[in-house]
Amino acid sequence: xxxxxxxxxxxxxxxxxxxxxxxxxxxxxxSSKRKDLIINFFIQGCVTxxxxxxxxxxxDQSRNYKKLSFWTDLAKKAEANGINGIFIADVLGPYxxxxxxxxxxxxxxxATQHPGxxxxxxxxxxxxxxxxxxxxxxxxxxxxxxxxxxxxxxSLDHFTNxxxxxxxVSSYLNSASLNLLNGVQLPEKTKRYEKTEEYVQIINELLLxxxxxxxxxxDEKTKTxxxxxxxxxxxxxxxxxxxxxxxYTEPSPQGIPVLFQAGQSPSGIELAAKHAEVAFMNESEPKxxxxxxxxxxxxxxxxxxxxxxxLKVIFLAMVIVAETEEKAWEKFEYYxxxxxxxxxxxxxxxxxxxxxxxxxxxxDLTTVDNQQHREIVxxxxxxxxxxGIPINKSQFAKFVSVKGSTNLIIGSxxxxxxxxxxxxxxxxxxxxxxAPVTIPGSYDDLIEYVLPQLKKRGYFSGNYKVPNGTxxxxxxxxxxxxxxxxxxxxxxxxxxxxxxxxxxxxxxxxREHLRxxxxxxxxxxxxxxx
Numbered sequence: 001x002x003x004x005x006x007x008x009x010x011x012x013x014x015x016x017x018x019x020x021x022x023x024x025x026x027x028x029x030x031s032s033k034r035k036d037l038i039i040n041f042f043i044q045g046c047v048t049x050x051x052x053x054x055x056x057x058x059x060d061q062s063r064n065y066k067k068l069s070f071w072t073d074l075a076k077k078a079e080a081n082g083i084n085g086i087f088i089a090d091v092l093g094p095y096x097x098x099x100x101x102x103x104x105x106x107x108x109x110x111a112t113q114h115p116g117x118x119x120x121x122x123x124x125x126x127x128x129x130x131x132x133x134x135x136x137x138x139x140x141x142x143x144x145x146x147x148x149x150x151x152x153x154x155s156l157d158h159f160t161n162x163x164x165x166x167x168x169v170s171s172y173l174n175s176a177s178l179n180l181l182n183g184v185q186l187p188e189k190t191k192r193y194e195k196t197e198e199y200v201q202i203i204n205e206l207l208l209x210x211x212x213x214x215x216x217x218x219d220e221k222t223k224t225x226x227x228x229x230x231x232x233x234x235x236x237x238x239x240x241x242x243x244x245x246x247x248y249t250e251p252s253p254q255g256i257p258v259l260f261q262a263g264q265s266p267s268g269i270e271l272a273a274k275h276a277e278v279a280f281m282n283e284s285e286p287k288x289x290x291x292x293x294x295x296x297x298x299x300x301x302x303x304x305x306x307x308x309x310x311l312k313v314i315f316l317a318m319v320i321v322a323e324t325e326e327k328a329w330e331k332f333e334y335y336x337x338x339x340x341x342x343x344x345x346x347x348x349x350x351x352x353x354x355x356x357x358x359x360x361x362x363x364d365l366t367t368v369d370n371q372q373h374r375e376i377v378x379x380x381x382x383x384x385x386x387x388g389i390p391i392n393k394s395q396f397a398k399f400v401s402v403k404g405s406t407n408l409i410i411g412s413x414x415x416x417x418x419x420x421x422x423x424x425x426x427x428x429x430x431x432x433x434x435a436p437v438t439i440p441g442s443y444d445d446l447i448e449y450v451l452p453q454l455k456k457r458g459y460f461s462g463n464y465k466v467p468n469g470t471x472x473x474x475x476x477x478x479x480x481x482x483x484x485x486x487x488x489x490x491x492x493x494x495x496x497x498x499x500x501x502x503x504x505x506x507x508x509x510x511r512e513h514l515r516x517x518x519x520x521x522x523x524x525x526x527x528x529x530x
Contacts, residue, residue: 139152212230
C-alpha cells in the first residue's frame, strides 16, 4: 500500500491521513453545489462529424472546413461568448465496414468524417484572432512517431501562448491502421493501450525532462542561447519505441498541453485516471455515465493519489431547441430531410462494427436475433425507443443521420435546460462538448437559447477565470497554474532543479513508483466490468 506519510485525497478533494482512509465506497458524485460548467464547441476537421449529409442543409458552412476563415470565425464566435474550448475530434481513415469490409463508397459519398484535414493546421490561425479560448485537439498514438509528435505539440503550445490540449486516443478504425502501420490490422484494445501508455511517457520525458526549466539563457555576451549542461538525453528504451532525445523544442508555456483522454473501456479509464486532466465520456443515461465517472475518480484517487478537484469529465451532447417541444421535433424532422441515412449506417458500422445492411427494411431491429444489434439500436434511439414499439432500418438510419453518436437533448428551452442540469447533477460531469447539427446554426442556437439560461441558473459564468491565461489556468481557475498540478503523476517528469545525474536518478525512482502503482489491487470488482 502507499506510504501513510503522503497526503491522500478523498472523493471530495479533502485530505486524508492514509490510503486506508480511502478504502471505502466512493461517495455519490451528485453535489448540491452548482458548477461553473466547461462548455466546448465540438467539431471535426471535415465536412460532417456526427450528423450525416447535413452539409447540404441551406446555409450550412461545414463544406468550408478547408478555409482558414471558417476556423477563425468559429474561434471568434467561441471567445465572444465565453466558450472554454474548441474540441476538435479526428479519425485517420474512411468508414469502410458498411456493406462489407473495405467498402468506403457509402461513407465517401455522404462525406461521413472523410475527407478531412490535419486538425493542428488551423490552430495557430485561431489563436491569432483570440486571447482566451482553448483548443483541444485529437491525435492518435498511431498517427506519427512520438519524437515528431512532441515537436508538434510543443510548437502549438508556443504559438497559442499555452492554449492547447491533447486528446489522447489510440484509434478504432482498421482503415487507419492499415495505412499507418504498414498494412497491419489494428491491434486489440489492451495492446493499443499498452503502446499508448509508452507513447505518453515518451511525450512527457521529451517535453518535460529534456530541458531544465531555466536552461534557455539567450545570453548575447556569451553567445549562449541554451545552457548545454541543462539539456539532457532521455535515453528511452521500451517495448515499442527507442527514443534517445533530447526533445527538438525548448520548454513551452504549459510544459505539456492540457491532457484529455477519450475512452471508457477498463484500459481507457486506467489511462485517464493516470494522465487525463479532462476525461471525455459518453453514455446513454446519467446513471450509466455516473458509474464511469466514479470509476475514473476511484482509480485516480486510490491508485495515483490524485486530487479529485483536478479530475474533470466532459460529455458529448447535441441540442435541438425551439420555443416548444413540438417545434423542436419539427426542427428535427426538417433537418432529417437533408440528412443521408445510408451515410449514417456507414458511421454506425465504424463506431460499433455492426453492419445493418444485412437487414430488410420491414424487420423490427429491436427484436432481431443478434443481441448486440438490438442493444445498438436501442442505445442510439433512446429518445424514441419504447418497449414494444418497432424500429425498422429506415427509422433507425433517419434518427442517427441527425444525432450521430451524441446524446440528443431536444425540446423547449426549459426542457433542454432541465435535461442538461439532470446530466450534471446525476452523473457528476463537469461540462459538455456540444456537437452541431448544422454550422453555424447549432452554435448560434446554443448561444441564443441555452447559455443565457445556464448563466441565469448559475451553471455557466461566460467569463474566462484567468483573462489572457493558458488553457490550464482557465481549466482550474487558478492564475499561475500553467503547469500540471503537483498531485498529477506526470508532474515529477519536469526537470526544474539539480544536475542531470541527480534528476535522472529521481526520475528512475518515479517511473518505478508509477509502475508499482499500476499493479495495486483496489479490492473492487468495479474496475473491470465496463
